[in-house]
Amino acid sequence: MDGETSSSLRVSVEGNNSYSCAVTGYEDYRSPPVYGPKLPSVSVSPSAEIVEGNSVTLTCSSDANPAANYTWYKENEDNPLSEGPQLVFSSIQSSDSGQYFCTAENMLGRRTSRSISIDVKYGPKLTSVSVSPSAEIVEGSSVTLTCSSDANPAANYTWYKENVYNPLSEGPQLVFSSIQSSDSGQYTCRARNSLGPNTSKPISIKVKYAPKLPSTSVSPSGEIEEGSSVTLTCHSNAYPAANYTWYKKNGNPELQPLSENTPLVFRSIQSSDSGEYYCTAENELGRRTSRSISIDVKYGPKITSVSVSPSGEIMEGSSVTLNCSSDANPAANYTWYKENEDSPKASGQIFTITDVRPEHSGNYYCEAQNSRGRQNSTLHLIV
Structure with missing residues (x-):
């Protein structure tokens, strides 16, 4: 404004006008002008990448007379x-990212700066794993593990399984198109960007599956002797754990179980216990039957007996046959003796005397013998 003569001036400030005064007659010697703030500028220090935890300063400046007062906004x-x-962040955080601006104000006006963007970089944090579907996992179904993390710049992901040295895969998802029981275990994912890594807490995957083919074992594993203690054990991999039932084959389609959920124990096994045994393993997802296991109980000769043929009177000059039999496992060997004679008369199950004479009369006995023992049976022969 030019040409106003007065020791004071009252005006309504408009636009970016500036004002100065001079003594009348000395118009060439004007006072410094006064004016409202020019458009403020904003600078950031340091000007490089902003990393979480660092110190950062925003500075606002504006040309104004009198000097401007500054206010910061987000x-x-x-x-x-x-x-x-200045707006100072002594330890800037990821939550401080955003758009900032300042205002400059004096008695002649107020101006607002353009916004400046603050993008705080930080390593991965809050890394976690989720499972889909979240219900129970059944063998053969499709399962997806998803890893997420808060990071700037965005993280890359790597998957690991407990006790497996090499990584399983890269990427935010680990997909099992048909999950197997062998996939059960602890999984973690590692998120990494240029500022560092962060590993999730382990997540446990338990795959439910029907029993696998049961295996059977016998204790003791050697030869089984009558009267000894014998235990049959059944085992199958299954989740949930299988229930076990023991059966003995006997040709009956409606078999009665011998033992359930425990080993099959013979405290004193008998020859009648010899045979084929099998077990079943069952849980909510299925039932499997083991292969048969053969139990062969060994025992010494018993129920040894001798018969004679012909069974009636034995006449001089005729032929007579003595037959010895015994229940034994393994099968017995037979030896024939005549009372009061040291040497055996014969070996084998059958002893035949041809052309019988009176001196053949007397007591005969056979001895049945195997690796488990021996037993005798006597016959009185009268010619």
Whole structure:
């Protein structure tokens, strides 16, 4: 404004006008002008990448006379952050990312700066794993593990399984198109960006599956002797754990179980216990039957007996046959003796005397013998 003569001036400030005064007659010697703030500029220090935890300073400056007062704001927040030309973050956090601007104000006006974007970089944190579907996992179904992490820049993901040295795969998802019981275990994912890694807590995957083919064992594993203690054990991999039932084959389609959920124990096994045994393993997802296991109980000769043929009177000059039999396992060997004679008369199950004479009369006995013992049976022969 030019040409106003007065020791004071009252005006309504408009635009970017500036004002100065001079003594009348000395118009060439004007006072320094006064004016409202020019458009404020904002600078950031340091000007390089901003990493979480570092110290960061925003500076606002504006040409104004008298000097401007400064106020800092963050976009989408109503209240001012601070007064003064500088906004200082002594340890900047990821939550401080956003758009900032300042205002410069004096008695002649107020101006607002353009916004400046603050993008705080930080390593991965809050890394976690989720499972889909979240219900129980059944063998053969499709299962997806998803890894997520808060990171700037975005993280890359690597999957690991407990006790497996090499990584399983890369990427935010680990997909099992048909999950198997062998996939059960603890899984973790590692999130990594240029500022570092972060590993999730382990997540446990338990795959439910029907029993596998049961295996059977016998204790003791050697030869089984009558009267000894024998235990049959059944085992099958299954989840949930299988229930076990023992059966003995006997040709009956409606077999009665011998033992359930425990080993099959013979405290004193008998020859009648010899035979074929099998077990079943069952849980909510299925039932499997083991292969048969053969139990062969060994025992010494018993029920040894001698018969004679012909069974009636034995006449001189005729032929007579003595037959010895015994229940034994393994099968017995037979030896024939005549009372009061040291040497055996014959070996084998059958002893035949041809052309019988009176001196053949007397007591005969056979001895049945195997690796488990021996037993005798006597016959009185009268010619």
